[in-house]
Amino acid sequence: MTLRTLGAMEVLRPIExxxxxxxxxxxxxxxxRVVVNHHGHxxxxxxxxxxxxxxxxxxxxxxxxxxxxxGEGLFLDPEDVTALLGGRASGQSWLEFRTAFGPVVxxxxxxxxxx
Amino acid sequence: MADQPKSPxxxxxxxxxxxxxxxxxxxxxxxxxxxxxxxxxxAEDALQDGCVAFLxxxxxxxxxxxxxxxxxxxRFAWAIGNNARRRGSHLHVVTVEPGELxxxxxVLADSRPGTAELAERAEALERRIALLDQLxxxxxxxxxxxxxxxxYAEIGELRGWSRTKINRCxxxxxxxxxxxxxxxxxxx
Numbered sequence: 001m002t003l004r005t006l007g008a009m010e011v012l013r014p015i016e017x018x019x020x021x022x023x024x025x026x027x028x029x030x031x032x033r034v035v036v037n038h039h040g041h042x043x044x045x046x047x048x049x050x051x052x053x054x055x056x057x058x059x060x061x062x063x064x065x066x067x068x069x070x071g072e073g074l075f076l077d078p079e080d081v082t083a084l085l086g087g088r089a090s091g092q093s094w095l096e097f098r099t100a101f102g103p104v105v106x107x108x109x110x111x112x113x114x115x
Numbered sequence: 116m117a118d119q120p121k122s123p124x125x126x127x128x129x130x131x132x133x134x135x136x137x138x139x140x141x142x143x144x145x146x147x148x149x150x151x152x153x154x155x156x157x158a159e160d161a162l163q164d165g166c167v168a169f170l171x172x173x174x175x176x177x178x179x180x181x182x183x184x185x186x187x188x189x190r191f192a193w194a195i196g197n198n199a200r201r202r203g204s205h206l207h208v209v210t211v212e213p214g215e216l217x218x219x220x221x222v223l224a225d226s227r228p229g230t231a232e233l234a235e236r237a238e239a240l241e242r243r244i245a246l247l248d249q250l251x252x253x254x255x256x257x258x259x260x261x262x263x264x265x266x267y268a269e270i271g272e273l274r275g276w277s278r279t280k281i282n283r284c285x286x287x288x289x290x291x292x293x294x295x296x297x298x299x300x301x302x303x
Contacts, residue, residue: 053175058168058187059194071175071182 012086012096020083020095024054024066024107031110034066034074038103047072048110066107074105081105129170132180137166140181147185151192153199161192246295254288257281 028051035046049069057063063077081097086106094108137144144162152158165188173183247255253276260270267281276284 052179055175057190058172059164059191063190065183065186067175067179071179075186 010086010088012084015083015085017078017081017083019085020097021054021064023085023093023095024051027051027109028053032068033108033110034068035106036103037106041102043103049073074107076105125174126170129173132173132177133166133169133184136181136184140184144185144188148188148192151189151196153196157195157199158192161188161195164188164191164195242299246292246299249295250288250291251284253280254284254291257284258288258292261285 030051031048032051033046033048035044037044047068052067052069052073054064054066057065057075062079063075065073065075067073076097080101081099084096084098086094086096092109092111094106097105097107144165145158148158148162148165149155152161165184168187168191169180169184173180175183247258250258256274257270260273261267265273267278270276270281271278
């Protein structure tokens with residue numbers, strides 16, 4: 001029998017929404033994958049593209065849109081979500097937004113393909 | 116040197132862009148607004164508000180314009196719906212005896228104070244402040260600090276007073292305040 005290391009260990013911690021915004025800013029122009037799930041339900045969708053920008057939205061500028069690709073993306077209101085930051089031992093991190101009404105959104109940088 | 120042709124201002128560019136969007140995608144935007152609104156009038160309002168917001172705020176590339184506008188129209192539709200629900204929650208139906216029934220009566224049961232009530236409250240507050248001025252300084256300080264939520268222990272620390280003194284100031288201050296209020300009431 002051999003012992004295996006905890007190489008795949010993951011940590012998920014709650015963060016302030018501003019920290020999530022900083023995460024987005026740090027990954028502008030990178031390829032990201034956005035996945036929506038409602039755990040326990042056969043429901044979800046995903047999209048992948050370049051993280052173009054993060055902008056606030058009228059009328060009150062309280063909500064934000066995270067633009068992925070040409071114009072579509074993820075939009076959410078900080079009041080409706082809890083933000084969490086996930087991290088793997090490899091150093092890779094991802095964001096998770098949990099809503100009180102069910103769906104969970106994760107955003108992660110797509111690792112560059114190996115040459 | 117020949118004059119360079121002036122480039123259209125950002126506002127003019129946005130207006131032209133919006134015109135093009137409404138020509139090509141107007142129907143789809145209306146459908147989006149309608150799908151997210153309670154009725155056709157609200158949907159039209161949401162679309163109009165979205166267009167105004169586009170003219171004022173849109174700054175992205177042309178290719179992003181339609182998705183931005185679609186999303187903002189949805190948000191306006193939801194905001195209009197939320198406002199209507201909030202207003203609706205203040206309405207309730209008054210039941211009347213069958214003989215008195217001349218039509219469905221709906222009254223506005225708004226729990227917020229009206230202008231007259233607010234004015235009365237402001238006057239009462241002013242009177243109280245004037246009465247507080249007539250208390251002894253330590254009594255006044257004690258009552259104000261208690262009113263601000265400062266604990267007895269904290270008042271003791273702040274002022275260097277014993278608990279007995281604070282109790283006495285608070286009790287005597289309240290008695291004196293009531294007497295002043297009664298005297299004031301008798302005058303009016």
